[in-house]
Amino acid sequence: MIIVLKPKASKTEADEILSKIEAKGLKPLYMPGSERTVIGALGDERLLGELHLESHPSVERVDPILAPYKAVSREMHPEDSIVKVGSLEIGGSGFAVIAGPCAVESYEQMSTTAKAVAAAGAHGLRGGAFKPRTSPYSFQGLGLEGLKILKQVREETGLPVITEVVEVADVEAVEEYADAFQVGARNMQNFRLLTALGQAKKPVFLKRGMAATIKDVLMSAEYIAAEGNNKIILCERGIRTFETGTRNTLDLSAVCQFKQLSHLPVMIDPSHGTGVRDYVAPMAYAAAAAGADGILVEVHVDPKEALSDGAQSLYPEQFAELMKQMKPFAEAAGRKL
Amino acid sequence: MIIVLKPKASKTEADEILSKIEAKGLKPLYMPGSERTVIGALGDERLLGELHLESHPSVERVDPILAPYKAVSREMHPEDSIVKVGSLEIGGSGFAVIAGPCAVESYEQMSTTAKAVAAAGAHGLRGGAFKPRTSPYSFQGLGLEGLKILKQVREETGLPVITEVVEVADVEAVEEYADAFQVGARNMQNFRLLTALGQAKKPVFLKRGMAATIKDVLMSAEYIAAEGNNKIILCERGIRTFETGTRNTLDLSAVCQFKQLSHLPVMIDPSHGTGVRDYVAPMAYAAAAAGADGILVEVHVDPKEALSDGAQSLYPEQFAELMKQMKPFAEAAGRKL
Amino acid sequence: MIIVLKPKASKTEADEILSKIEAKGLKPLYMPGSERTVIGALGDERLLGELHLESHPSVERVDPILAPYKAVSREMHPEDSIVKVGSLEIGGSGFAVIAGPCAVESYEQMSTTAKAVAAAGAHGLRGGAFKPRTSPYSFQGLGLEGLKILKQVREETGLPVITEVVEVADVEAVEEYADAFQVGARNMQNFRLLTALGQAKKPVFLKRGMAATIKDVLMSAEYIAAEGNNKIILCERGIRTFETGTRNTLDLSAVCQFKQLSHLPVMIDPSHGTGVRDYVAPMAYAAAAAGADGILVEVHVDPKEALSDGAQSLYPEQFAELMKQMKPFAEAAGRKL
Amino acid sequence: MIIVLKPKASKTEADEILSKIEAKGLKPLYMPGSERTVIGALGDERLLGELHLESHPSVERVDPILAPYKAVSREMHPEDSIVKVGSLEIGGSGFAVIAGPCAVESYEQMSTTAKAVAAAGAHGLRGGAFKPRTSPYSFQGLGLEGLKILKQVREETGLPVITEVVEVADVEAVEEYADAFQVGARNMQNFRLLTALGQAKKPVFLKRGMAATIKDVLMSAEYIAAEGNNKIILCERGIRTFETGTRNTLDLSAVCQFKQLSHLPVMIDPSHGTGVRDYVAPMAYAAAAAGADGILVEVHVDPKEALSDGAQSLYPEQFAELMKQMKPFAEAAGRKL
Structure with missing residues (x-):
C-alpha cells in the first residue's frame, strides 16, 4: 500500500x-x-x-497495490473455473447458449418458446418469475406460479433453468425449482441477497450493475464466494453511458478484464446489452470472438405480444439463424457450440 | 403517445x-x-x-407524451409537500440539517457526535446500523444493537433519527426504533423493499442511485406512494461519471428537476456527493442556494478513527462552522435555518 | 416533427x-x-x-421524427459505400487491417515497423506526424519531417498511409504526403477542420469523440460530405465512461448503429479502445465478428521505447499472431482477409 | 512515482x-x-x-505522485490569481457576471441585449461571432462582421467583450476586436489553438470539455501558460453523463477542485450547464455559494427568435431578477456584486 x-x-x-x-x-x-x-x-x-x-x-x-478480492481472483486460482448448471458446463471447451423470454407469462408461452430454442440448439432456458420493473404499474411476474411453470418446462425439454431472485425470502423457493439463480443488474450490490446466495448450493449468474466497475462486480462475487459458494458466473449486460442509441453500452472488454483478474466463467447478455433486436446477433458473435464462455439471449414466441422487453427479444426463427451463424465464430475461438 | x-x-x-x-x-x-x-x-x-x-x-x-409516474407528480399535486420526520418539518419554510456519522459504532461515539451536532444546531441525527459495504471484509454495521443505540441517543438529545434499511425483513425493526427510513443508492431499485416501505407508516428518504436518471428516481418514489405512503423525501447524493477527482458527481440541478416534476421535498447529501471533506461545506451552501429543502451531512467525533467514510466526515468543529456560514445562504434562499 | x-x-x-x-x-x-x-x-x-x-x-x-443528417444517411444511399485509400478498398468484401505505431519517431522506426506489419499481412500503414498530446511537455510529433518519412516508407512497402491532421493549415501538406486523413477523437467537432477536409480530395477517417453519440459522429461526417467529399470512413475508438480498468470503453455496438443509419464503412480501433496491449487482439476479433469493415491497430518495433502509447502497442510478433488468428473470424463474417 | x-x-x-x-x-x-x-x-x-x-x-x-501540470498549479503559486478582462477583475473580491446572447445575430440584437444587461448590472458582454454548431445546416455565426458589431457595442456600453475563437487563423482578428478569448468545450483539447492563445496577449476563458476531467482541463490550461500567457479563467459548463433531463450535468464541485489544485479564477456557465431556462437562476446562485468567481449567462432580447440556444437564454427581465436575487448569495460568499 x-x-x-x-x-x-x-x-x-x-x-x-x-x-x-x-x-x-x-x-x-x-x-x-x-x-x-x-x-x-x-x-x-x-x-x-x-x-x-x-x-x-x-x-x-x-x-492499494493488491486487489481487495481474494477468493474470486485469478491469483488465488490460476486455472479457469468450470461451473455446472444442471448438466450444462460453463467455462470449459463449450460455448453455452441460454435462451428464453424475459418473463414467464404462461405455461403455453414458456413451453412453446423452450421447445423452439431447444430445437435450435440452446443449452439452457431463461425466464423470469420475479421481475424487477422500473414502474409499479408494469407486469411484475407470476412469482411462485412462474417457478412451477419453469420446472415443468425443464422436465419436458431437459433444458436446465436459470431464473432471477430478487429477495432473500425467495432464495429457498428459487433453489427448489430452478437450476441456477440470476442476480439482476439492480441487485448486484444487494449484499444481503449475495450473502444468502453464498449460503445456497446452486450456481449464481451475477449480472454487472449499470454503474458497476469491473472491480465492483468482483467484490460482489467475493460476497458470494466468501460464504462458501464458488459456483459463480459473471455476466456483462451493458453499462449506462451518455449514448442513447442503445439501451445500454455493451462493454465487451469486460470479458478480457474478468478473465485476467478472475478465474470465473464470463457470459454476455447481448439483449439487455443493446436493447435492440437487430443488434443482438452481431453482438452475440462478437461475444464469442472476444472469448466469452457463452451468451444469455432473449427469445419469445411472439415478441409483439411480450409483456416485457419485446423490443429486444428475438423471434424463434431469428434465434435459429443466430445459432447457425454462431458456429464458425465459436469454433474460431476454440469452442464447441 | x-x-x-x-x-x-x-x-x-x-x-x-x-x-x-x-x-x-x-x-x-x-x-x-x-x-x-x-x-x-x-x-x-x-x-x-x-x-x-x-x-x-x-x-x-x-x-410517450406524459410522465409514467402519477402520485408523486407535480401535476397531480401542485403544492409543495411537507413531510414530518418526528417533529422536524421538511419541505416548508425551514432548511433542515440532518447530521451524524456514517455508521453507528458504539454508544459513546453516537452520543458524543449527537450532542455535538445538536449543540451546533442540527435538526436531525443520521447513522447507519445496517451498512451496505462494497467489500465483504469491511465493517457491516451493528444491526439491531445499532438501532437500540440510535433510540437511546434520540431520547437524550431530542433529535429525530434517520437510518438505513437494506432488507424487507428489517423494515419492522427499523420502524420501531427510528423516525424515518433511508433507502440507500444501491437499493433505489430494490422494488420489494420499496413496496414494503410503501406499506409502512414512517417517512422514507429515497436516495438517488448512482446510475439513476431523475425519472428513475421518481418511478421508485412512485412504488412507495402507490402503496399508500406519501411521506417521501428525495435525496440527491451524486451520480457516477468519468470524473475521478470526486467520489461521485453531485448533480445539484437535480433540485430544479425534482421540484419542477414533483411536489416532494428534496435534500442533498454533499458528503457522499463529493467524498472529500473539504468540499462538503461549499456544496452544502450551494445546495441551499439551489433551493434544496435541506442537507444530510456526515459528522464524526473522530474521523481519523471512523470505521467507514472517514475521508468525507466533518470534524464537529467544522460542522459548527458550516452551520454558522450556512445561515445567510439559507436566508437568501428564503429559508429559516 | x-x-x-x-x-x-x-x-x-x-x-x-x-x-x-x-x-x-x-x-x-x-x-x-x-x-x-x-x-x-x-x-x-x-x-x-x-x-x-x-x-x-x-x-x-x-x-424530431427524421434524422438531421442527409448525405451520410442510409436512406439517401441504401447500398454500402466503398472507400478507396490508395489501392485499398474499405467497405467491400475484404476486411482491412491498418497497422503501425502511434507516432512517427524516426525513419528507422517507421521502416522497420512497416516492413514487419506488411510481412504479417497488413493492408495499410498508420503513424502520426502531428500528435495531439494531453501534456504540453510530451512529444508532439515530427511534423513535416514525419510526413516525409511516411511517404518514403510508403514507397518502400507499397502500403497506403493514413495520418492525422489537427489543423486547417496542415491539410494541404498532409494531402500531398499521405493517402488518407485521420481526424482524431479530440477534433471530431473541430468544424473548421471538417469543412476544410470536405473540400479536399483524399478520404477521411473520422474517429468518434470521447463524449460523442452516434448521431454526433454522423453530423460531423455530414460536415465533410456537405462540402463534397463523400470518401469518409467512420471509426469507433472507445468512449469515456466511469470504468477505469480500460483507457476507454470500446462500444462495438457502434458498428451495428452506424451500419443501420449510414452507408459509410466502419472501422474499429481496439488499441485506443482499450489502452491495454493484452485486450487488443480479442477486441479485434470481436470487431470482425460484429461486422466491422476493418481495424486500425497500433504496432511498434519496440513498445518499451515508444514515445507515445507504448502500453497499448503490439509487438510485431503479437501482430503477426493476431493476423493469423483473425482469418477464421473474418471469414465467418463473410470477409476475405 | x-x-x-x-x-x-x-x-x-x-x-x-x-x-x-x-x-x-x-x-x-x-x-x-x-x-x-x-x-x-x-x-x-x-x-x-x-x-x-x-x-x-x-x-x-x-x-504518479505529483500532478503533471506546473505553471497553473496552486503549489507553484499559492495565492489566488486575478485576471483582468478589459477593466473587469476576475478572481478578486468581486463576483463577475458576463451576460449576452449565444450568437451575434445583428447590430440591433447585440445593442439592445447589451444595454439591457448593462442596465441590470452585468460587468461584461458575451456573444459568439464564430459558432461551432453540431449541424452544418445551422447558423454558423457572422464571423468578422460579428466581431465588428461586438466592438461597436462595447464602445457604446463600456462592457468588456468575450467571444469565442475556433481556429488558429482567427486568433489575430479576435484579439483585435475583443477583450478576451473564449475556448469552447469542443476545442478544449485543440492543442494548436491553445498554443496560439498562449502566445497572444489577451486573457483566455477556457471551457471544460464535455468528457474532460478536472486534470484534463488543467493540462489544457498548462498549454496556454507554458507559452507565456497566464491570464486564464477556467470555466465549468457541464459534462456529459447519462442524465437526459438537462443538456449537460453541471459539476459545481469543479469550483472546489479547481480552487484546490490551481490558482486560476473559476467561472460557471449555468446556461450550457443545464440547457433549461428555468434552471439557470438557481444554478447561478449555487455557483456563487460554491465559491465561484463569477458566471457566464446567456441572455437574449427575444429568446423565441434566437438563432441558437434560445431554450436556455434568459429574457432580459429574468436576468434583471437574477441580478437582484444574486446579491445576498454573493455577499454570503464574501463577494461584492
Missing part, C-alpha cells in the same frame, strides 16, 4: 502513520520527496484497511 | 396499430409523411403500455 | 405555432389532450429548424 | 527498471512484496515520463 501525504504534512504526522503500520505487523517504508512524502507498507495490506488511513487529515490519498 | 413507424411499414401495419389504439378507447391519429408514417394516440396513454407497441416489428420508436 | 406544449399553454399559443408551421409550407396537426396539447408537422421538418420552436416559452419539448 | 510490477516480474527486470531510474538522477527504492514488487522513484518524477515505464511488459501500472 502506498500512502501519499499532503504537502504540509509534518515529520511527526509521518511518524504516527509509520508506527501504526508497524503495529499491524507490516514493514513501513519512509520516502520523503521534495514536494510530497510517500509512505509504503509491505505485507498483507488488507490488514491496513482497519487503520482507515484515507481518513487521516494529513493523508492525500491511499493507493 | 407518438408512434414512429419504420420507413418500410405498410398501410396495413399502420391500420393494425391504429385499430389497437382505438380498441383501448383512445383516439388514434394517422400522419403519413414523405419518409416516415407517424401515429398519434390521444387520451390516457398509460393504457397503451399494455399494447407493448415498442415490440412491434414495424415500429421504430414510441415517444 | 412533434411539438409537446407545456400544461398551461393556451389555445392562442397553440394557434401561433400552428400558423408558423403552415407558413413554412408544412401541414400542421392539432392534437389537444387531457393533460398536454401536442402539435404535429408533416413534411420536410428540416425547414422547421429555422423556427427554433424549442425556444418558445410555451413549448415543453420538440421531438 | 510508484511502479507496480506484474506478479511474475523477475529480479532482473526489476533491476533493469531500478537502473533506468537511477540513470535519470532519481533515487530508486526497491520494495519486494509477497504478491507484487513495487518500485519507488524519489525526485522530479516528470523526468521519468521520458522512460515510458508504463510500456514495459513487466510493469502492471505506474502511479
Whole structure:
C-alpha cells in the first residue's frame, strides 16, 4: 500500500502513520520527496484497511497495490473455473447458449418458446418469475406460479433453468425449482441477497450493475464466494453511458478484464446489452470472438405480444439463424457450440 | 403517445396499430409523411403500455407524451409537500440539517457526535446500523444493537433519527426504533423493499442511485406512494461519471428537476456527493442556494478513527462552522435555518 | 416533427405555432389532450429548424421524427459505400487491417515497423506526424519531417498511409504526403477542420469523440460530405465512461448503429479502445465478428521505447499472431482477409 | 512515482527498471512484496515520463505522485490569481457576471441585449461571432462582421467583450476586436489553438470539455501558460453523463477542485450547464455559494427568435431578477456584486 501525504504534512504526522503500520505487523517504508512524502507498507495490506488511513487529515490519498478480492481472483486460482448448471458446463471447451423470454407469462408461452430454442440448439432456458420493473404499474411476474411453470418446462425439454431472485425470502423457493439463480443488474450490490446466495448450493449468474466497475462486480462475487459458494458466473449486460442509441453500452472488454483478474466463467447478455433486436446477433458473435464462455439471449414466441422487453427479444426463427451463424465464430475461438 | 413507424411499414401495419389504439378507447391519429408514417394516440396513454407497441416489428420508436409516474407528480399535486420526520418539518419554510456519522459504532461515539451536532444546531441525527459495504471484509454495521443505540441517543438529545434499511425483513425493526427510513443508492431499485416501505407508516428518504436518471428516481418514489405512503423525501447524493477527482458527481440541478416534476421535498447529501471533506461545506451552501429543502451531512467525533467514510466526515468543529456560514445562504434562499 | 406544449399553454399559443408551421409550407396537426396539447408537422421538418420552436416559452419539448443528417444517411444511399485509400478498398468484401505505431519517431522506426506489419499481412500503414498530446511537455510529433518519412516508407512497402491532421493549415501538406486523413477523437467537432477536409480530395477517417453519440459522429461526417467529399470512413475508438480498468470503453455496438443509419464503412480501433496491449487482439476479433469493415491497430518495433502509447502497442510478433488468428473470424463474417 | 510490477516480474527486470531510474538522477527504492514488487522513484518524477515505464511488459501500472501540470498549479503559486478582462477583475473580491446572447445575430440584437444587461448590472458582454454548431445546416455565426458589431457595442456600453475563437487563423482578428478569448468545450483539447492563445496577449476563458476531467482541463490550461500567457479563467459548463433531463450535468464541485489544485479564477456557465431556462437562476446562485468567481449567462432580447440556444437564454427581465436575487448569495460568499 502506498500512502501519499499532503504537502504540509509534518515529520511527526509521518511518524504516527509509520508506527501504526508497524503495529499491524507490516514493514513501513519512509520516502520523503521534495514536494510530497510517500509512505509504503509491505505485507498483507488488507490488514491496513482497519487503520482507515484515507481518513487521516494529513493523508492525500491511499493507493492499494493488491486487489481487495481474494477468493474470486485469478491469483488465488490460476486455472479457469468450470461451473455446472444442471448438466450444462460453463467455462470449459463449450460455448453455452441460454435462451428464453424475459418473463414467464404462461405455461403455453414458456413451453412453446423452450421447445423452439431447444430445437435450435440452446443449452439452457431463461425466464423470469420475479421481475424487477422500473414502474409499479408494469407486469411484475407470476412469482411462485412462474417457478412451477419453469420446472415443468425443464422436465419436458431437459433444458436446465436459470431464473432471477430478487429477495432473500425467495432464495429457498428459487433453489427448489430452478437450476441456477440470476442476480439482476439492480441487485448486484444487494449484499444481503449475495450473502444468502453464498449460503445456497446452486450456481449464481451475477449480472454487472449499470454503474458497476469491473472491480465492483468482483467484490460482489467475493460476497458470494466468501460464504462458501464458488459456483459463480459473471455476466456483462451493458453499462449506462451518455449514448442513447442503445439501451445500454455493451462493454465487451469486460470479458478480457474478468478473465485476467478472475478465474470465473464470463457470459454476455447481448439483449439487455443493446436493447435492440437487430443488434443482438452481431453482438452475440462478437461475444464469442472476444472469448466469452457463452451468451444469455432473449427469445419469445411472439415478441409483439411480450409483456416485457419485446423490443429486444428475438423471434424463434431469428434465434435459429443466430445459432447457425454462431458456429464458425465459436469454433474460431476454440469452442464447441 | 407518438408512434414512429419504420420507413418500410405498410398501410396495413399502420391500420393494425391504429385499430389497437382505438380498441383501448383512445383516439388514434394517422400522419403519413414523405419518409416516415407517424401515429398519434390521444387520451390516457398509460393504457397503451399494455399494447407493448415498442415490440412491434414495424415500429421504430414510441415517444410517450406524459410522465409514467402519477402520485408523486407535480401535476397531480401542485403544492409543495411537507413531510414530518418526528417533529422536524421538511419541505416548508425551514432548511433542515440532518447530521451524524456514517455508521453507528458504539454508544459513546453516537452520543458524543449527537450532542455535538445538536449543540451546533442540527435538526436531525443520521447513522447507519445496517451498512451496505462494497467489500465483504469491511465493517457491516451493528444491526439491531445499532438501532437500540440510535433510540437511546434520540431520547437524550431530542433529535429525530434517520437510518438505513437494506432488507424487507428489517423494515419492522427499523420502524420501531427510528423516525424515518433511508433507502440507500444501491437499493433505489430494490422494488420489494420499496413496496414494503410503501406499506409502512414512517417517512422514507429515497436516495438517488448512482446510475439513476431523475425519472428513475421518481418511478421508485412512485412504488412507495402507490402503496399508500406519501411521506417521501428525495435525496440527491451524486451520480457516477468519468470524473475521478470526486467520489461521485453531485448533480445539484437535480433540485430544479425534482421540484419542477414533483411536489416532494428534496435534500442533498454533499458528503457522499463529493467524498472529500473539504468540499462538503461549499456544496452544502450551494445546495441551499439551489433551493434544496435541506442537507444530510456526515459528522464524526473522530474521523481519523471512523470505521467507514472517514475521508468525507466533518470534524464537529467544522460542522459548527458550516452551520454558522450556512445561515445567510439559507436566508437568501428564503429559508429559516 | 412533434411539438409537446407545456400544461398551461393556451389555445392562442397553440394557434401561433400552428400558423408558423403552415407558413413554412408544412401541414400542421392539432392534437389537444387531457393533460398536454401536442402539435404535429408533416413534411420536410428540416425547414422547421429555422423556427427554433424549442425556444418558445410555451413549448415543453420538440421531438424530431427524421434524422438531421442527409448525405451520410442510409436512406439517401441504401447500398454500402466503398472507400478507396490508395489501392485499398474499405467497405467491400475484404476486411482491412491498418497497422503501425502511434507516432512517427524516426525513419528507422517507421521502416522497420512497416516492413514487419506488411510481412504479417497488413493492408495499410498508420503513424502520426502531428500528435495531439494531453501534456504540453510530451512529444508532439515530427511534423513535416514525419510526413516525409511516411511517404518514403510508403514507397518502400507499397502500403497506403493514413495520418492525422489537427489543423486547417496542415491539410494541404498532409494531402500531398499521405493517402488518407485521420481526424482524431479530440477534433471530431473541430468544424473548421471538417469543412476544410470536405473540400479536399483524399478520404477521411473520422474517429468518434470521447463524449460523442452516434448521431454526433454522423453530423460531423455530414460536415465533410456537405462540402463534397463523400470518401469518409467512420471509426469507433472507445468512449469515456466511469470504468477505469480500460483507457476507454470500446462500444462495438457502434458498428451495428452506424451500419443501420449510414452507408459509410466502419472501422474499429481496439488499441485506443482499450489502452491495454493484452485486450487488443480479442477486441479485434470481436470487431470482425460484429461486422466491422476493418481495424486500425497500433504496432511498434519496440513498445518499451515508444514515445507515445507504448502500453497499448503490439509487438510485431503479437501482430503477426493476431493476423493469423483473425482469418477464421473474418471469414465467418463473410470477409476475405 | 510508484511502479507496480506484474506478479511474475523477475529480479532482473526489476533491476533493469531500478537502473533506468537511477540513470535519470532519481533515487530508486526497491520494495519486494509477497504478491507484487513495487518500485519507488524519489525526485522530479516528470523526468521519468521520458522512460515510458508504463510500456514495459513487466510493469502492471505506474502511479504518479505529483500532478503533471506546473505553471497553473496552486503549489507553484499559492495565492489566488486575478485576471483582468478589459477593466473587469476576475478572481478578486468581486463576483463577475458576463451576460449576452449565444450568437451575434445583428447590430440591433447585440445593442439592445447589451444595454439591457448593462442596465441590470452585468460587468461584461458575451456573444459568439464564430459558432461551432453540431449541424452544418445551422447558423454558423457572422464571423468578422460579428466581431465588428461586438466592438461597436462595447464602445457604446463600456462592457468588456468575450467571444469565442475556433481556429488558429482567427486568433489575430479576435484579439483585435475583443477583450478576451473564449475556448469552447469542443476545442478544449485543440492543442494548436491553445498554443496560439498562449502566445497572444489577451486573457483566455477556457471551457471544460464535455468528457474532460478536472486534470484534463488543467493540462489544457498548462498549454496556454507554458507559452507565456497566464491570464486564464477556467470555466465549468457541464459534462456529459447519462442524465437526459438537462443538456449537460453541471459539476459545481469543479469550483472546489479547481480552487484546490490551481490558482486560476473559476467561472460557471449555468446556461450550457443545464440547457433549461428555468434552471439557470438557481444554478447561478449555487455557483456563487460554491465559491465561484463569477458566471457566464446567456441572455437574449427575444429568446423565441434566437438563432441558437434560445431554450436556455434568459429574457432580459429574468436576468434583471437574477441580478437582484444574486446579491445576498454573493455577499454570503464574501463577494461584492
